[in-house]
Structures are given as C-alpha cells and as structure tokens.
Amino acid sequence: MTTHSMPLSASPQPASVLGYMIPLQRRVAIAIGGVALAMGILGLSIGQPMWRAALPGTFLFSGAVIIRWYYDRSQYGQLIALMVALLTFQGGHGVEHLTQWVQYHLLGYTARASSGLISAANSEWVHFLWNWGVLLVMLRIYWLGLRNPWAYLMLFWTIAHTSEHTYLFVRHLEVLQMLRAYGEPTITAQGLPGIFGNDGWLARSPATAGTWVCTFPGLTTATRLDVHFWWNVGETILLMIAAYTHIHRSPQRTAR
C-alpha cells in the first residue's frame, strides 16, 4: 500500500476532518449534513420521537465516516485512518453526552429522561459494547505505533472508563435478573450508580465513608450523567492531543 505523509493542516480533529476534503467532498459533506438536519426536523415535526428523528442523520454520518476512513487509509495508512475515524465517532458520541448534559442541567429533565438524541441507544448494552469497541481500537492504534505520553494517558483513561462500564454492565445484568424474579419485566436497570459519582461504589464504600474521598468534587459527588460526560470529554481530548503530538513527531513530517 502506498502511503503519503499527513500534512500539518490536516490534523485529525473532528471539526477539520471534513474540511480537508477536496471541494467536491466538502460539498457532499455539507449536503449530507443538510439532509440529516432536514430529516431530523421533519421527523420531529411529524411527531416522531427524538431518537427516530436523529436516526437518519446518524446513518448518514456513519456512512460519511466510513467513506472517509477508506480514503484516509489509502492516503495515510491504517493508523491515521483509525485515529480519524475514532475521533469522529467519539465526537459524535460526545454530542450525545452533551445533549444529555443540556437536557439535565439546562432543560430540567430528570436524570432518567436525559437520554440524549438517540435515547434508544442509551442502554447499558450499548455503553458496554461501545466502550469496549473504543478500547479495542485504541489498543490497535497503540499497536500500530501511536506512542507518546498522551497516548499512554489516553489508554489508561480508556481502560478505566471501560472498567467502570464493565462494572455497570455486570450490575445491570444482576439487577435485571432480580427484577425479573420480582415479576417486573418492564423496568429497566438503566442508570445504576457505577464506581464514581454520587452513590457510586467509591462514595458509598465503607472503606471511604466519612473521608475526604466522599466529598471530592465530581469524583464522588457528580451525577452519573456528569460522570460519563466528563469520561468522554477526557477521552476525546486526550485522543486529540495524542494524535496531534504523533503527527508533529512523525518521521514523515520531520522529513518534509
């Protein structure tokens, strides 16, 4: 496979991914965004729930990222292509969390009702699979050569995040099993406390009871929604810095 060096102007940040496209691609991207937005508005206007209205846009967005991934892969190699794709998907995922944050903090929804644009996807199954997917891609990127202090920090962060989702998923299944035993088939065990945040394991463990840990702002005081908002913000920022650092230090760049 022939690879080209990555120009500095094409640093893989979500906002500039489409911006690097040739004018035709840019026009296609704008058209896709416009169609997605129009379909979303149309869906809402005819009374569709938010998640259904957002679904066409999500598919279009995913399709664009996949096309872009093929392009990057052929132009810059698998490492860059994976980084760009991951950043783009994480950016989209971040929009979901931002929406939840807005719904809870600004619009006054309850924590349970603040389930983002695609509420149907706000389930422990999806979170669990998503985060394991992100971790596996991270490990693949690391394997392909993304190695700098930010990348190590990002990897640690992602492992920690995925661990919490694994803990949540196991508890989700256990509680679900108990609910079914109680004859409550309609209740979901979504939104249980995890390791961090208010009512999380760290805040409610006898080992930390009454210590400063239980009042550490955010760590043991935030709602689950905030905890996962910041998990994802951290993950995305660290990935951006790690990728940026990698591109600046890459031999191809130095050679140019």
Place this chain on the structure above:
Amino acid sequence: MNRTQLYIPLIALFTSACSAATPAIVWSGNTIPITSHVTPYAQSIPCSDTFSPHPLTHTTRVPVPVHLFASNGSGVAAGDVNADGLPDLVLANIAGETTLAINTGAFTFKELPLDLPNTRAVQIVDVDGDGHPDISATHQGAGISLLLNNNTPEQPSFSRAQVTFGNVRAYSMLWHDFNGDQRLDVVTGSYDAEAPRGGSQSLFDGQANGVFLFTQNADGKFTPTRLSDHANALSITAIDIDGDGSDDIVVGNDFDTHDMVWLKHGKDWVETQPFESTPHSTMSYDVADMNRDGAPDVLAADMNPYDTGVETLAKWLPVTSRMTQYHPADDPQLMENAILQRGTDNRWYNISRTVAATSTGWSWSTRFGDLDNDGFLDIYAVNGMIATELFPFLPDAALVEHNQALRFDGTRYQPAPQWHLDATESGRGMVMTDLNGDGKLDIVVNNLQAPSMLYENELCAGNSLTVTLHQLGPNPEAIGAQLRLVTSTATRWGAITTTRGYLSGDVAAVHFGLGAGIPSALDIRWPDGTLSHLVTPPTSGHLLIERGAP
C-alpha cells in the same frame, strides 16, 4: 504548564470539600435571676452495652391492602401528663385507636384509648398554660385538634378544647412561641398529595391547603396567617436561620415541593431559601448541635438506600424509575439525608457526606440523640415502606429495611449494629426520651401494621445532664428557649421544644450527654429573649431551672 500550575487547581478542589465553620451567635438581652434544682438520676440496671426491646400493645393500623398515603403512618409523643415525673406516651393511629400509655415505671405502661381518630402528628404540650400538658394532634385529611388536660393525675382524662383552627388541613404541626409573648403559637402544614385519596373533599377547596401560622391571642383564640397556599409538609421545625435572635419557620416537604423557609422580620414573615441542598423528599427534621460549636445544626432525612447491593437496588428501582418530576437547573434537592450547618455567609451548608450520614433507607422519623452519653450526637432513623402502588412485587407490598443506628465519634457516623436497634418493622413516628429517669435516652417507635416498640437503653454510657425549664405564665415549659452548656471539652447548644422528627413530639427538655466534658456554665435564652446564667451546673442529673421575676 509547569507542575505548580498543575497542582494549584487540585489543591483548590481538595480544600473546597471542607465545610464552612458556623459563626457563633452572640446572645444579648436583659438578664434575669433563676433558681436551680438538681434531682439525681434513678439507679440504672447493670449495663449490657445494647438496647433491650419491649413490645407495646399499640399497633398503628391502616386498611389492607395498604395504599398510599395511609402508608405514611402516624407519630408518637412523649410527655408527663400525670405529673409523676415519668414521661408518658401518646401513640397515634390511623384505622385504630390512638393510645395514651401511662408510664407506670420499669418500662411498664397502662394503655388507654384516646378520642383521636385518624391521627397523624401528635404532641404533648401545655397549650393553655395551666401547668398540665395537653395533647394536640393532626388528622388524616382534616385539621388540628386539642385535648385539654383535666388534671386528674390518678386517672388522666382530657376534654376537647373549644378553640377552632378553621377549615385548615394539617398533616404536620409545630408548637412554638414565635413572638415572645409567652403564649404558644402553632404552625401547620398540609399534605396536598393526599388530597385526592382520603378525607373530606369539602376541605380541599384550595383554601385549606398550605402552611398556616396560628398566633395565640390573650383570650386563647388563634389568629391564622397563611404562609403558603400549598405544601406536602411531612415535618416542621423552628430554628434561627439568619442568626438575628428570632426563630424562623422551616417546612420539610415531600416529593419535588421544595422545603420552605420563612424568616421572622419584625411582625412579617419573609420567604427565603438558605440551604445549599435539601433532601428531595424531606421526611423528617431535627435540630441539635451536632458539631459541638454552640450553635444549632439541622438533620433532614430522605429516602435513600443505605446499601447499594444488587438486591436493594432491584427493590428500589421500580420506584425511583417512576419518579419523573421536573428537575430545574438550580434545584437544591438531593435524594439523600442532609446535615445543614450555618456558614459565615448565613447560608446553610450540607455536610452529610463529610460525616457519612447520607443514607438511612426509606427514612421516616430521624433524630439526633446522644445514645451512649459520650458527648457526641448519634443518629437513629426508622424506615421501611408498605404500599401496593409502589411495591406490588414484594411480599405484603413491603419494603423491609433495618432501622439505622449511626454512632458519631466526632468525625464520622458509623453503623452501630452492636446496639441492636436494627429492627425491621416499618417504623414511622419515633421519640428518644429517658423513660426511667436513669439519664439515658430510650427509644419508642410507632410502627405501621406492627406493634410499637420500646427500646430500653442499657448502654454502658457516660454521664449526662437533662435540663428542663419552668417559668410563670402561659408557656410554663418555656418552649422556644435555648440553652448553651459550656463544658471542659465543648460548648453545646440545645432547644426546648416538643416537636422533633416525623409527626412526633418529645419531652420539653434538653439531654446533654457529657462524655469527658465537665460542665462549667449554662446559659439560658428564654423565649422572650431574656437571658440567665448558671455557674457550675451539676455534672449529672436532672436539672430544673426556674425563672425568677425580671
């Protein structure tokens, strides 16, 4: 970014977790003389370092299957109705008879029925100021009633008072002297959530709901002031919120109805919100000096599971998942207990997480009390819930929980299973009072659909001092007075009140567990604002302070 730049925000985050200190309120006013009398405590039986349960005959009944909001049960009150020096009990009831339990000593009681149907809150309080405590009660879906003590000590009897409180729905109540005129006033709060289900619909015309202050006039009649046109008031307390020397009104509301606070400004009441956070469903209020700084702290209880195990979460989840109330961005409500302390800026800050007291289950009456007389206020919370609408999947629709006893060591609260106060009956009302005069706080719980329980305190406890006040005039027990006990280890604050916890009333006395502290002075602030000072109070016993002429 260098390392210093990195560390500074982290240090700032860490230190921001520390709570603000409570500013001391300086008492000023005219000083009046007092006389004091000390009665030694009764000899207690050899201690066993635990509590010994004594079931009572009384059982609070509600129609079965148990529906909301009959499930909220009833309160219990303690007070000496026959002047024999031993606190008696009134155990309220919904579908059964309210019981007057005359304390005959040695934890035996003579239980008599009272003409108080469908009773919620109850208090033993001398409303007419004749020196003989009366019984006041609120009723499910109705108003407030008053039984006046006929002063027949051999066979206590009561007559229904002719005073009226108008067409007002009262669920919770608070008797207090708010204007310093030495006559007791009463604050009532309705429980609007109950309106569609029980009681007389004619009362629910909108004018009967809310929070009312009834000010007692010289002729014994009451003048109402409507403070709010709505409420879900499970608990009401009086406390000087803004440190201006006047007690203010705090109403704890169920559901997403925010707790309400009115500050007394002269003759006016000004609504405010001084709390950093409050429980979401405030079940119970109690006021005492938890951090031993000579100022009051507030304990507000909520529903929050005391463990986050899989089984517990599975029981709670169907209920919490249906709680779909609107959540405004500036909502101060957290679904957990709050312990509020006044900060230097006159706002009240929640330290319940710092001291590990956020979660005591589906809490009802939750109280401060120094159960082991070590000088630190412990917490006891009775809990549990029965309701077919909430727990149809559990046997008897009952969320069975262990009552929570939390021992305070000066730094944090820790479960005290060794006290054997972890009963699983569905507790509602509760009082902590010394029933046998041995200087240790016993506990009485009014359970729902199960016999009431008395827990005799057999802890190997330290010394204590129990202070009661007496003054001439229509408020002989000096309800609304405040005390400051200076000891060799701390300055302790206490208030004379008969309203504590959920729907419950206690003896008008302040119990100070002393631990290693040796009392050196006692300051009294009478309800009218005058002050008294006692040098070298006793180190143990029942201290009666009588107010002299001004």
